Amino acid sequence: MNKNSKIYVAGHRGLVGGAIFRNLQSQGYDNIITRTSKELDLKNQLETARFFEESKPEYVFLAAAKVGGIIANNTYRGEFIYDNILIQSNIIHNAYKNSVKKLLFLGSTCIYPKMAPQPMPENALLTGELEYTNEPYAIAKIAGIKMCESYNLQYGTNFISAMPTNLYGPGDNFDLNKSHVLPAMIRKIYLAKLLTQKKYDTIRKDLGVSTDVQARQILDEHGICAKKITLWGSGNPFREFLWSEDLAEATVFLMKNVDFSDLSKDMREVRNTHINIGSGLDLSIRELAHLVKEVIGYTGDILFDETKPDGTPKKLTDVTKIHDLGWRHKVELREGIEMLFQAYIGTDKN
Numbered sequence: 375m376n377k378n379s380k381i382y383v384a385g386h387r388g389l390v391g392g393a394i395f396r397n398l399q400s401q402g403y404d405n406i407i408t409r410t411s412k413e414l415d416l417k418n419q420l421e422t423a424r425f426f427e428e429s430k431p432e433y434v435f436l437a438a439a440k441v442g443g444i445i446a447n448n449t450y451r452g453e454f455i456y457d458n459i460l461i462q463s464n465i466i467h468n469a470y471k472n473s474v475k476k477l478l479f480l481g482s483t484c485i486y487p488k489m490a491p492q493p494m495p496e497n498a499l500l501t502g503e504l505e506y507t508n509e510p511y512a513i514a515k516i517a518g519i520k521m522c523e524s525y526n527l528q529y530g531t532n533f534i535s536a537m538p539t540n541l542y543g544p545g546d547n548f549d550l551n552k553s554h555v556l557p558a559m560i561r562k563i564y565l566a567k568l569l570t571q572k573k574y575d576t577i578r579k580d581l582g583v584s585t586d587v588q589a590r591q592i593l594d595e596h597g598i599c600a601k602k603i604t605l606w607g608s609g610n611p612f613r614e615f616l617w618s619e620d621l622a623e624a625t626v627f628l629m630k631n632v633d634f635s636d637l638s639k640d641m642r643e644v645r646n647t648h649i650n651i652g653s654g655l656d657l658s659i660r661e662l663a664h665l666v667k668e669v670i671g672y673t674g675d676i677l678f679d680e681t682k683p684d685g686t687p688k689k690l691t692d693v694t695k696i697h698d699l700g701w702r703h704k705v706e707l708r709e710g711i712e713m714l715f716q717a718y719i720g721t722d723k724n
Contacts, residue, residue, distance in 0.1 A: 375403075375433055375476070375630050382407040382431035384416065384465055385438030390480055390538070392545045393622035394435050401626065407431055417460040426468040434469050434477040435625060436462060436518075440511075444606070444685050446552040447508040455510035462518040470531050477533040478629050479522050481515035483614075483650065483691050484508045485537060493654065493692040496537075496646045505686040519648050526634045527644060534634050536625060539652035539691050542714055543618030550596050555659065556615060559605065559666050560715055562598050567672040569593070569600035602675040606682035609660030614652050614690050617705035617713075624651045627701050652691035653703045669711050 375381070381398060385391035386408040398406055407429050415421050416438055440450075440457040447454060462479065469477045486494045487502030499519075504512050515537075522533035540554065547553040548561045561580075568577050578589050597604030628649065637647040657665070663676045705713075 377402050378405050379403070379432050380405050380407060380430065381433045381435070382429065383435045383437065384461075385436075387411075387545075388437060388439070388441070389541060389543060389545050389547070389618050390621060391435070391437035393543060393618040394437060394625055397619070397622035397626050416464055417457060419460075419464055422464040423468050423471070426472045426474075430472060431469075432475045433629060434465065434474050435629070436465050436477060436479045438462075438465070439480075442547075442552045443554040443558065444507050444683060447511055448506075448683070451510045454508075455514050458511060458514035459517055462514070463521065466518070466521050466525060466533065469533070470525050470529055475532065476629060476633070477522070477531070478625055479518050479533060479535040480625065481518055481535060481537045481648070482511070483537050483539050483652070483689055484512045484686075485516050485519070486689070488686050492688050493690040494650070495692040496648055496650060496695060499646050499648070507683055507685055522634075523638075523644055523647055526638070532634050534628060534632060534637065535648035536628060536651050537648050537691075538621050538624075539614040539616050539650070539689070541616055541618045541621055542710060544714075544717055546618075546714060546718075548718060550592070555613065556662070556666075556711070557714070557718075559663060560670070560711070560718060562596060562603055562605070563663075563666050563670050563672050564715070564719065565593065566598050566600065566603045566674055567670055569598070570673065597677075597679065600674060602677055603672075604677045604679050605659070605663060606679055607659060607684040608680045609663065609676075609678040610658060611684045611686065612656045612658050612688040612690065613662065614654070614656040615662075615707055615710070616651065616653050616703060617710040620653075620703045620705050621651055623704075624696065624701050628696075628699075632699055649696050649699070650691040650693055651696055652693050653707075654691065654693040654697075655707070656688070656690045657707070665708060666711060666715075669708065669715055 386395045488505040490498040519535045542556045546557045548557045
């Protein structure tokens with residue numbers, strides 16, 4: 375991949391795609407193709423085909439996807455499987471038809487069985503039952519891995535897949551209903567701190583409402599009080615987190631240095647050529663909540679609603695493969711939480 379190579383970043387406005395776009399720019403790649411969802415509907419087969427025929431990208435980062443936290447995954451099950459299968463299928467197929475030199479497909483470690491061995495190695499894929507709450511999304515991502523492998527075997531393409539752990543970072547989604555666990559936790563604890571400080575103007579501004587009654591209704595709905603905050607689940611599951619800018623560095627590293635042939639050589643049956651990307655470190659949701667509480671400076675109690683689902687008990691990635699290839703993460707969790715919190719509050723929210 376040269377500095378003037380034509381590179382398409384699908385999903386450049388999302389958490390992952392945005393980080394990849396910025397990383398490429400910082401390294402001097404100046405021929406990056408992007409399209410917003412309004413400019414190009416990747417679920418539309420004809421639109422996607424026309425885009426590839428006209429743009430002729432040489433390299434593709436497939437970061438476009440419908441994503442969300444446990445509530446969104448479990449609520450919009452049909453959308454998560456339908457939208458993701460359409461998006462990735464259209465891109466992968468048209469990358470093949472237009473002779474793309476290399477494609478990197480991004481999935482998620484939710485592809486692994488609910489009771490996978492810990493840490494989860496790549497060969498744990500399809501060895502057990504998936505976590506129910508995100509099963510549709512996981513199946514879509516597994517299909518993407520297998521589509522890349524199958525096209526490589528039948529058509530000689532060079533499509534590789536990377537499975538990042540839980541991500542957080544610049545451009546994250548802080549929606550109280552649809553976001554992932556860490557940004558949602560940061561926002562809830564921040565709002566609880568504002569309550570202790572009686573900063574009602576800031577609370578209304580954060581929630582986008584005009585009255586205290588409206589604000590109180592939203593806060594109550596999400597278990598946010600001045601003296602305590604209630605979070606979903608037992609707090610016992612363990613999770614691993616990776617700063618999105620670290621992930622972007624890893625994906626560009628893989629695009630530049632690793633081919634499908636490197637991942638499939640000496641295999642009698644080509645399976646599990648995808649690569650885990652993570653920190654290799656985890657902590658419990660309870661420990662995470664108290665770390666966020668400490669960073670934000672909230673003095674109230676953290677409670678857990680055990681009637682709500684926990685998801686997979688533990689999801690720690692085995693990062694041996696990517697370490698052996700020569701990449702390791704840089705940003706540790708506390709530093710990342712501090713940066714994400716500062717990015718969220720901004721100067722206009724203080």
